[in-house]
Amino acid sequence: MANSSGLDNLVPWYDSNNDFKDLSNFNMPDISEILTVTPATTVKTPVMPPPPTDQQFPSLNEAMKAINNFTRAYGYTLISQRSKADKETGEKKTVYLRCDRGGKFIPKVNDDARIKSRTSRCVECPFSAVLDYNIVSGWGLRIRELSHNHDPSLITTHPSLRHDELVKKQQQIEAQLYLGTPAHKILEVLKKEDLETSIKPQDIHNLCQILHRKFLDGCTLIQALLTILPEEGKWIFNWRADHHVPVPEAGDDFEESAMITAMPLLNIVGHTATGGTFYIGFTFIQDEKQNTYKFVLNCLRDVYDKLNLVPPRTVLVDKDKALINALKQVFPETNVMLCIWHINHNFLAKARPMIRKELVEIHSIDDPNFDKQVHEKWQQMQHLWMKVVNTATIQEKNEIWREFKQEYSDELYQPVVDYLESEWLEPDTA
Numbered sequence: 001m002a003n004s005s006g007l008d009n010l011v012p013w014y015d016s017n018n019d020f021k022d023l024s025n026f027n028m029p030d031i032s033e034i035l036t037v038t039p040a041t042t043v044k045t046p047v048m049p050p051p052p053t054d055q056q057f058p059s060l061n062e063a064m065k066a067i068n069n070f071t072r073a074y075g076y077t078l079i080s081q082r083s084k085a086d087k088e089t090g091e092k093k094t095v096y097l098r099c100d101r102g103g104k105f106i107p108k109v110n111d112d113a114r115i116k117s118r119t120s121r122c123v124e125c126p127f128s129a130v131l132d133y134n135i136v137s138g139w140g141l142r143i144r145e146l147s148h149n150h151d152p153s154l155i156t157t158h159p160s161l162r163h164d165e166l167v168k169k170q171q172q173i174e175a176q177l178y179l180g181t182p183a184h185k186i187l188e189v190l191k192k193e194d195l196e197t198s199i200k201p202q203d204i205h206n207l208c209q210i211l212h213r214k215f216l217d218g219c220t221l222i223q224a225l226l227t228i229l230p231e232e233g234k235w236i237f238n239w240r241a242d243h244h245v246p247v248p249e250a251g252d253d254f255e256e257s258a259m260i261t262a263m264p265l266l267n268i269v270g271h272t273a274t275g276g277t278f279y280i281g282f283t284f285i286q287d288e289k290q291n292t293y294k295f296v297l298n299c300l301r302d303v304y305d306k307l308n309l310v311p312p313r314t315v316l317v318d319k320d321k322a323l324i325n326a327l328k329q330v331f332p333e334t335n336v337m338l339c340i341w342h343i344n345h346n347f348l349a350k351a352r353p354m355i356r357k358e359l360v361e362i363h364s365i366d367d368p369n370f371d372k373q374v375h376e377k378w379q380q381m382q383h384l385w386m387k388v389v390n391t392a393t394i395q396e397k398n399e400i401w402r403e404f405k406q407e408y409s410d411e412l413y414q415p416v417v418d419y420l421e422s423e424w425l426e427p428d429t430a
């Protein structure tokens, strides 16, 4: 080899003048010695270097942003500790920074179980720096003490970094929250955009709570609804207050106030000839008593009148006496019928255990066809019951009902027969 000086420098044990000499006698160095790094050398490596001090920033905000953009890559963050202002202008001219683990260590307190125990993250880290303002060059950084007394930590454990990132991405997260996107989905997107994101699910939940409170502006949920109804959409609405509900004041337990005002929602839907349903109205009601239903139905009647609609010919309801009575008062010209879905739902809940009981005595419950047999028996029973429901005249209904009772005359079925007779065959609901 003509010139091998460069190689000689890099690999001093390689004899470049004897490229093809027998390597069997060559004394190879022990690679394990080269690769073994003693712990003492790692401790000395600057794993948490201080931010560069050769840059100037036009504003304090930009300086802090750049500093923490740097520190987050090394698992620590700096926060402002105190500042000095210019005596004449009153503007900040010196800001002292410390590591966010630099505060006083507060040990875990467990003495009183009622007090939530918290261990402070602060470990009195000595790192210290100063940001100075110069009218010509702007803000510049000086390091006063560059050592830390702790290891780097995950960026998710630094509240100030999480806060900064949250502020930066707040608009994006807010837009998703308004669309009803769940927190874990929002986080998935944030992680796709930035694998190193420090935002935690808890941050999104907290933001959601803050937005919710801001939206309510001290009102209860129902009060807030009354505020936005006139502003959004063309709703015809009405309301009345039965009780004085105190507006929660700042500092009140928000959750508790929200719970007190939780009200059941009554949906009013229409049914098309093709079997579809459409919404007619929504009502939050104080209780399920006749007077409350009467108020709701009067409001509905007003809507029919305002829109010049003919009152409904038939209304289907579940077995709610209060609602049925209110309907008869407010819509006297309307037929009130029990909804067959509700009837069958309740009927099945009552009858199924009895059918199982009967069949268990004949077949084994371990029989793989047992459930099928129960289902077949239920279908027979339901078929006969539907014949009762679908009769055209009272006389016909009585006849088929007698047939039903005869078919299920066994004492075992007495409760289901009694239930159907008393609950669904009364003259006022049939």
Ligand SMILES: [Zn+2]
Binding pocket: 076, 099, 100, 101, 102, 125, 126, 127, 147, 148, 149, 150
């Ligand atoms: Zn530190």
